[in-house]
Amino acid sequence: MAEHYDVAIVGAGIIGASTAHFLKKKGVEKVLLLDRGGAASGNTSRSAAIVRSFYTIPVMARLAREAVRLFHGLRGEIGSDGGFEATGFTQLVPPDWVDIAEEKVAMHQGLGIDTRFVPEGEWAQRFPWLNPQGVGAIIVENESGYADPVQTTEAFVASFVNAGGEFRSRTPARALLREGDRVTGVLLDEGEVGAGIVINAAGPWAAGLAASADLDLPLRAVREQDAVWEVRGDRPLPDTPVSNPIEAVYMRPMGEGRWLFGRGYPKPYHDVDPDNFKMTCDNDNVVEVYERWCVRIPALDGSRLLHGYAALYDVTPDWIPFMGPRSGIEGYADACGGSGHAFKTGPIFARELVDWLVDGTVRDDFRQFSHDRVAEGRLFNQSFGGNRV
Numbered sequence: 544m545a546e547h548y549d550v551a552i553v554g555a556g557i558i559g560a561s562t563a564h565f566l567k568k569k570g571v572e573k574v575l576l577l578d579r580g581g582a583a584s585g586n587t588s589r590s591a592a593i594v595r596s597f598y599t600i601p602v603m604a605r606l607a608r609e610a611v612r613l614f615h616g617l618r619g620e621i622g623s624d625g626g627f628e629a630t631g632f633t634q635l636v637p638p639d640w641v642d643i644a645e646e647k648v649a650m651h652q653g654l655g656i657d658t659r660f661v662p663e664g665e666w667a668q669r670f671p672w673l674n675p676q677g678v679g680a681i682i683v684e685n686e687s688g689y690a691d692p693v694q695t696t697e698a699f700v701a702s703f704v705n706a707g708g709e710f711r712s713r714t715p716a717r718a719l720l721r722e723g724d725r726v727t728g729v730l731l732d733e734g735e736v737g738a739g740i741v742i743n744a745a746g747p748w749a750a751g752l753a754a755s756a757d758l759d760l761p762l763r764a765v766r767e768q769d770a771v772w773e774v775r776g777d778r779p780l781p782d783t784p785v786s787n788p789i790e791a792v793y794m795r796p797m798g799e800g801r802w803l804f805g806r807g808y809p810k811p812y813h814d815v816d817p818d819n820f821k822m823t824c825d826n827d828n829v830v831e832v833y834e835r836w837c838v839r840i841p842a843l844d845g846s847r848l849l850h851g852y853a854a855l856y857d858v859t860p861d862w863i864p865f866m867g868p869r870s871g872i873e874g875y876a877d878a879c880g881g882s883g884h885a886f887k888t889g890p891i892f893a894r895e896l897v898d899w900l901v902d903g904t905v906r907d908d909f910r911q912f913s914h915d916r917v918a919e920g921r922l923f924n925q926s927f928g929g930n931r932v
């Protein structure tokens with residue numbers, strides 16, 4: 544092979560881009576980042592990009608805590624704040640979740656996350672927009688918020704390139720190259736490129752890429768829709784992203800009176816072909832989500848739909864990403880399967896993945912992210928289902 548890299552990364556979404564950055568930061572000499580489009584040309588560009596810590600699995604809460612910290616210090620890390628707005632985050636809790644939420648908030652506080660229940664007596668003053676009927680409890684996180692997913696990803700790529708990394712856009716990897724039990728590189732249209740390690744960060748397309756080297760990667764491509772609405776001025780509205788499992792919806796501010804609304808778990812999931820799915824939204828879905836929000840926030844009445852779209856979740860069997868090397872194959876690592884919640888944690892997954900691959904150091908709680916957990920029957924257990932892990 545004419546060209547050879549220490550590491551080649553396929554996919555420049557948030558996971559591949561931040562992995563590239565941390566590899567260069569770690570001092571890896573020759574790193575190639577490829578995308579068949581450009582930076583953030585896949586699902587990252589359509590992410591709601593809510594950055595919160597409310598996770599029920601301790602390792603996910605730890606990573607989310609690190610993610611919130613990273614976003615606060617992003618300018619120092621990559622020279623851009625990624626459009627991060629530290630608005631805080633509001634989690635509504637259905638009555639039958641309150642007991643478990645108490646356990647989880649205690650766990651979060653133990654991890655140093657700035658979160659608490661807001662006493663019911665403060666709701667009217669603190670949340671003047673809220674119809675409190677049917678709300679069991681409200682949790683707030685003070686340091687959370689949301690970011691601009693494209694700005695964040697582009698800044699990771701820029702930082703990687705500034706550090707001497709090589710980024711090739713409009714460069715599809717057609718297959719992984721494999722010799723025996725080692726992945727040796729990638730096949731591009733211009734020929735074979737060798738790599739000491741290939742990192743598969745191709746999002747919902749990662750399964751096809753893995754299959755080209757006879758590697759099993761159980762990923763569903765599930766269609767997910769969001770819509771942006773313009774809300775009439777001078778009405779009481781939340782100033783944070785809000786997760787509302789009571790009506791199974793979420794929202795986040797977009798600035799300038801605009802709000803993004805999406806449907807959350809539980810809901811029907813539609814598996815699609817990642818190379819051939821409808822990227823526009825469905826009218827009935829958009830109206831249903833909006834009407835669900837109008838029940839909880841009556842001031843939304845009379846809002847105007849600006850636009851909507853569909854993108855993909857790359858969903859693993861337990862809704863937790865696959866990260867890291869796996870047994871039985873050298874020169875390969877998974878970095879995919881974000882399952883609809885890996886924008887915030889993408890860069891933290893990337894940082895710990897790089898420690899694992901370059902230094903060989905991995906925390907015990909991180910080891911379980913390897914695809915090995917499938918064969919070992921050690922999938923993660925979730926408390927609430929779907930991407931509310």
Ligand SMILES: Cc1cc2nc3c(=O)[nH]c(=O)nc-3n(C[C@H](O)[C@H](O)[C@H](O)COP(=O)(O)OP(=O)(O)OC[C@H]3O[C@@H](n4cnc5c(N)ncnc54)[C@H](O)[C@@H]3O)c2cc1C
Pocket residue numbers: 553554555556557558559577578579580581582583584585586587588589590591592593594714715716717744745746747748749752767768769854855856878879880881882883884885886887888889
């Ligand atoms: C509608 C929606 C809302 C979301 N909201 C949130 C949220 O609020 N908070 C949160 O934390 N997460 C959220 N997520 C999830 C989060 O956005 C994703 O988990 C994350 O962006 C996935 O990033 P990625 O890098 O794995 O994949 P992608 O962004 O899909 O990147 C994969 C890249 O690989 C490239 N590629 C694929 N195949 C090849 C190939 N053969 N050769 C070269 N390049 C290739 C693609 O072009 C693409 O750029 C949401 C997701 C969606 C869809």
